[in-house]
Amino acid sequence: MFIIFLMTGNKKIRVPRAEFDYKGRPCSIISVGGYVPEKILTNAELEKRVNTSDEWITTRTGIKERRIAAKDEFTSDLATKAALKAIERGNIKPEEIDLIIVATITPDMPFPATACLVQEKIGAKRAAAFDLEAACSGFIYGLEVGQQFIISRTFETVLVIGAEKLSSIVDWEDRNTCVLFGDGAGAAILRHRENSHGLLTACMGSDGGKSNLIVMPAGGSKNPATIETVNSRLHYLKMEGRETFKNAVTAMYTAANEALRRCNLDVSQIKCIIPHQANKRIIEAVRQRLGASESQFFVNLQKYGNTSAASVAIALDEVVQSGKINRGDLIMLLAFGAGLTWAAAIIEW
Numbered sequence: 001m002f003i004i005f006l007m008t009g010n011k012k013i014r015v016p017r018a019e020f021d022y023k024g025r026p027c028s029i030i031s032v033g034g035y036v037p038e039k040i041l042t043n044a045e046l047e048k049r050v051n052t053s054d055e056w057i058t059t060r061t062g063i064k065e066r067r068i069a070a071k072d073e074f075t076s077d078l079a080t081k082a083a084l085k086a087i088e089r090g091n092i093k094p095e096e097i098d099l100i101i102v103a104t105i106t107p108d109m110p111f112p113a114t115a116c117l118v119q120e121k122i123g124a125k126r127a128a129a130f131d132l133e134a135a136c137s138g139f140i141y142g143l144e145v146g147q148q149f150i151i152s153r154t155f156e157t158v159l160v161i162g163a164e165k166l167s168s169i170v171d172w173e174d175r176n177t178c179v180l181f182g183d184g185a186g187a188a189i190l191r192h193r194e195n196s197h198g199l200l201t202a203c204m205g206s207d208g209g210k211s212n213l214i215v216m217p218a219g220g221s222k223n224p225a226t227i228e229t230v231n232s233r234l235h236y237l238k239m240e241g242r243e244t245f246k247n248a249v250t251a252m253y254t255a256a257n258e259a260l261r262r263c264n265l266d267v268s269q270i271k272c273i274i275p276h277q278a279n280k281r282i283i284e285a286v287r288q289r290l291g292a293s294e295s296q297f298f299v300n301l302q303k304y305g306n307t308s309a310a311s312v313a314i315a316l317d318e319v320v321q322s323g324k325i326n327r328g329d330l331i332m333l334l335a336f337g338a339g340l341t342w343a344a345a346i347i348e349w
């Protein structure tokens with residue numbers, strides 16, 4: 001493996017290149033599930049909380065409403081509901097699950113892992129469990145990590161979940177961020193299958209040099225919780241939106257191209273592209289650069305806003321349930337988030 005540097009505009013993105021035969025990985029996504037909380041928060045309601053407007057939010061982001069979890073509904077609860085749907089559709093028993101990976105930036109608590117709480121709630125008594133933190137790219141990272149355990153024959157059945165209660169870390173006084181995010185969860189079950197369809201490649205990257213762009217400054221070892229950190233509102237998500245926007249377009253475009261190159265595919269061969277649902281303008285810019293058609297891109301951000309690690313997982317569930325995808329179709333997952341992290345995966349469904 002070696003590293004190439006791709007120049008896009010004035011941005012430089014590192015992409016790990018690999019020359020493997022990606023066909024015939026013995027791992028399938030056998031089922032998916034999704035869950036969003038019942039409570040809907042509309043742009044009109046946000047107009048009453050901060051100095052914003054439905055017009056600004058719609059034209060700048062495409063978001064019309066988002067879901068907000070109940071006070072007593074935690075990330076593990078959202079994850080559990082999505083997981084149970086995937087388990088039912090996959091026609092498996094929770095005891096058959098060997099590993100649970102929960103991708104999240106809003107765990108119920110810093111520890112124990114939310115994955116352990118989900119394990120108990122779904123009754124997956126045999127499973128190992130851990131959380132994975134790659135922000136909005138977390139679900140795609142999780143799929144690839146889960147698949148690696150299956151390819152190595154360490155595990156037979158892996159449950160991967162992207163789940164977030166972002167409403168718990170959003171600063172409801174900051175109009176720059178509070179209009180963007182929502183809560184929800186999506187899940188996928190991976191299983192060993194010889195000569196199966198599955199994840200053909202996952203092209204992942206990160207740039208810690210830009211870790212300051214999206215950050216929750218306090219609550220970790222750097223700034224443990226104190227009265228001062230609370231008063232300074234350091235336990236909320238902070239984001240430099242414009243800079244994040246530019247990096248998101250470049251990174252997702254570059255990762256998508258590399259994933260296509262690895263699989264020797266042209267973008268026109270992809271039936272459905274499922275991007276991270278952060279902003280319709282980001283999605284549109286990536287679509288245009290890739291030369292893909294509007295009908296290839298799946299967008300549901302108008303209903304849910306940005307649900308970080310849950311975003312691609314919820315969208316994948318909606319695409320599959322809509323019947324739009326048939327076995328053998330090619331799907332591309334694309335994401336970008338805090339870290340910075342990014343990922344592009346191609347699935348043969």
Ligand code: ACO
Nearest residue numbers: 052056135136175176179241242244245278279308337338
């Ligand atoms: N309502 C009204 N005005 C607003 C609002 C609001 N909710 N928010 C910001 N503004 C104002 C700003 O104050 C600014 O005013 P000024 O020009 O007087 O200073 C103006 O609107 C423009 O602000 P920008 O930040 O330049 O607006 P931009 O067009 O960049 O849109 C946005 C902002 C939507 C945040 C965009 O930059 C974006 O989507 N960024 C990427 C976010 C993303 O992809 N995040 C992914 C990772 S999230 C994660 O990892 C958890």
